[in-house]
Amino acid sequence: MGRWEPGAGSRLREAALALYLERGFEQTTVADIAERAGVTARTFFRHFADKREVLFDGAAALEERSVAALEAVPAAASALDAVVAALNVTAEMIGSDRDLARKRQAVIMANAELRERELIKFASMSVTLADRLRARGVGDLDASLAAEIGVAAFRVAFEQWAGATGDGELRDAIHTSLAALRTLTAAD
Amino acid sequence: MGRWEPGAGSRLREAALALYLERGFEQTTVADIAERAGVTARTFFRHFADKREVLFDGAAALEERSVAALEAVPAAASALDAVVAALNVTAEMIGSDRDLARKRQAVIMANAELRERELIKFASMSVTLADRLRARGVGDLDASLAAEIGVAAFRVAFEQWAGATGDGELRDAIHTSLAALRTLTAAD
DNA sequence: ACAGTGATGTCACTTGATGACATGGGATCC
DNA sequence: GGATCCCATGTCATCAAGTGACATCACTGT
Structure with missing residues (x-):
């Protein structure tokens, strides 16, 4: 895995928590979270069963x-x-x-x-x-x-x-x- | 309202319970319920906030x-x-x-x-x-x-x-x- | 170098849920 | 009785959640 980069999982977690705090849970879409984490929405669902589970x-x-x-x-x-x-x-x-x-x-x-x-x-x-x-x-x-x-x-x-x-x-x-x-x- | 017909609300409720029992909750779509009750899916959501709430x-x-x-x-x-x-x-x-x-x-x-x-x-x-x-x-x-x-x-x-x-x-x-x-x- | 493995991207699709607007029929008021 | 209003519903469009199928690319061990 080359040099160490935080895994997509933790990047997604951080992105999600930040967005939930900034604009609220409902106002945050999975697409938003994925974008901030630098992955696609599909990948989000490979790490978390749903939007809630992140927390x-x-x-x-x-x-x-x-x-x-x-x-x-x-x-x-x-x-x-x-x-x-x-x-x-x-x-x-x-x-x-x-x-x-x-x-x-x-x-x-x-x-x-x-x-x-x-x-x-x-x-x-x-x-x-x-x-x-x-x-x-x-x-x-x-x-x-x-x-x-x-x-x-x-x-x-x-x-x-x-x-x-x-x-x-x-x-x-x-x-x-x-x-x-x-x-x-x-x-x- | 002319002769008495059960309101869409109770028809939807009955239809939903029947379908949930027959094929399970997940296997039942709102469209199914609405069809059995003789209304459109949009109308379902005018009576119930979501699929669960029926119960x-x-x-x-x-x-x-x-x-x-x-x-x-x-x-x-x-x-x-x-x-x-x-x-x-x-x-x-x-x-x-x-x-x-x-x-x-x-x-x-x-x-x-x-x-x-x-x-x-x-x-x-x-x-x-x-x-x-x-x-x-x-x-x-x-x-x-x-x-x-x-x-x-x-x-x-x-x-x-x-x-x-x-x-x-x-x-x-x-x-x-x-x-x-x-x-x-x-x-x- | 090569085959294998795992994580990700891409595409297509179903379903849940909601907003905007049209409409038709019953109830209400004059 | 007829004009009018209101409510329930239909219709249409759209977004977001979630999932399956398949392709791709990087890295691993031999």
């Missing part, structure tokens, strides 16, 4: 690592605790680059299609975690619920964190969210 | 009535209890026609785009309920969380109910789901 193709890696984290939790831990451990790892990965997270989140929140896709990614993580819990012997319903509410708590915390102007840690936001969750369900 | 345009009414149910809950009730009351009303509406629910669910589960859209509808309900909780004086975080976990419990129960071959009541499934949720968060 989400990191999710797979995220999921992978949080699953690994879940596996590392002692079997004695409760289902919810195991999920929380996995999500804390996720939080560390995301939380390490707050500026990028904010930019990305701004683009996503400005568009319905992207908000949908983001929810899907969270849901996908929830399903994956639930599966792993089942593999550990957790019951069907409990596995689904533990994963769902863990991810819900994470998501609420994340949204607050990514939107807030302050500079608290994502990890702390999650902790607060989980504590609130316990109080809510305990109160009867 | 989801009842969601608004559902949301409306569950909000009304939430408003009817005494202010003294806990946030989660209020959400549960709202969801029980939703359950009654959905649960009244299990056959339709199953057909619809079969179509939705067979397609990724439709699963996405369904999650969005649930998310939308969650946001709406959270807003109403805030209007009642519930704190920001608590409102989001109560709505999220209530809806999550509902969704898990609903999916199990709509997929199961047995004939339990949706209401019971929700109750079971909520009980499990409380146990999960209590265990510490």
Whole structure:
């Protein structure tokens, strides 16, 4: 491959994010992105399944690592605790680059299609975690619920964190969210 | 309008559901639906924002009535209890026609785009309920969380109910789901 | 040098979605 | 009753997303 030039994949990713920020997601066509990246539109689709996926193709890696984290939790831990451990790892990965997270989140929140896709990614993580819990012997319903509410708590915390102007840690936001969750369900 | 003929809206809805069941969602084009309903494709888009929305345009009414149910809950009730009351009303509406629910669910589960859209509808309900909780004086975080976990419990129960071959009541499934949720968060 | 492999370009096409404009029939008002 | 208005729809044109088929060119290893 001769001298090193950034692959078309990363050039496309950068071009897309820049355009989404400059003029908005809907106002950006695949042709625009491809042009800025110096390739054809056809090539764009060889790297990304669709226009949205550019912003989400990191999710797979995220999921992978949080699953690994879940596996590392002692079997004695409760289902919810195991999920929380996995999500804390996720939080560390995301939380390490707050500026990028904010930019990305701004683009996503400005568009319905992207908000949908983001929810899907969270849901996908929830399903994956639930599966792993089942593999550990957790019951069907409990596995689904533990994963769902863990991810819900994470998501609420994340949204607050990514939107807030302050500079608290994502990890702390999650902790607060989980504590609130316990109080809510305990109160009867 | 002369004698009564079903409006184009309902004809389109029926045509679409039939085709989605017969040959699948992706294999059905808007042109197909329009033809079966006796209108042009352009008219389809005057009734539905997109091909998916045909299956989801009842969601608004559902949301409306569950909000009304939430408003009817005494202010003294806990946030989660209020959400549960709202969801029980939703359950009654959905649960009244299990056959339709199953057909619809079969179509939705067979397609990724439709699963996405369904999650969005649930998310939308969650946001709406959270807003109403805030209007009642519930704190920001608590409102989001109560709505999220209530809806999550509902969704898990609903999916199990709509997929199961047995004939339990949706209401019971929700109750079971909520009980499990409380146990999960209590265990510490 | 040669065959193979992979990434890209080119072309053609289907489908989803939307804007602009025409029209026909029912409802409304005088 | 007839002029008029409005709404639903049809018609036409167009753009953008996405995909399949095939050609090309650079680089790889032998």
